[in-house]
Amino acid sequence: MLYTQIGEASLQDLTKNFYQEVSKNPELRSLYPEDLDAAERRIYLFLVQVLGGPSTYSEERGHPRLRMRHMQWKIDSKMRSHWMNAMLHALDKVPLEQEVREELMQYFTQVANAMINHD
Ligand code: HEM
Secondary structure, X not given: OHHHHHOXXXXXXXXXXXXXXXHHOHHHHOOOOOOHHHHHHHHHHHHHHHOOOOOHHHHHHOOOOXXXXXXXXXXXXXXXXXXXXXXXXXXXXXXXXXXXXXXXXXXXXXXXXXXXXXX
16 A cells, blocks of 8 residues: 555655745746645645545545646646646655655656646
């Protein structure tokens, strides 16, 4: 299970690094709320749940419905690339087994593509 292979500490590092990248990228940053710590907690709990850990995310937020939740932002392929680059940089800084890293990259790529809602 990816959740146990990665562990909570590395997932926390990943989401922390990700939001550091978001804060450095004005186009991406403009979409996010003022309070990045709260956003960091949401994606952290989501990843814990989706990778096989406790379902605290859904207890707090309900069904993820990610595509629907992302409709409020204009996400074209350029914005998707900003997001993916931020996540890949974040991932680079976390020591992980190559196999685990590749699975995460595949997962993020697939979901990020599915979030595109604009030409
Ligand atoms: C493709 C480009 C993407 C953009 C531009 C984008 C943008 C955003 C923004 C602006 C938020 C609001 C932050 C907050 O208040 O929580 C958000 C929330 C979120 N995003 Fe994304 N996102 C993208 C892709 C993804 C992907 C690939 C995933 C998962 C693998 C994801 C998972 C989430 C989750 C779990 C939340 C919190 C939802 C909630 O509980 O309200 N996003 N995203």
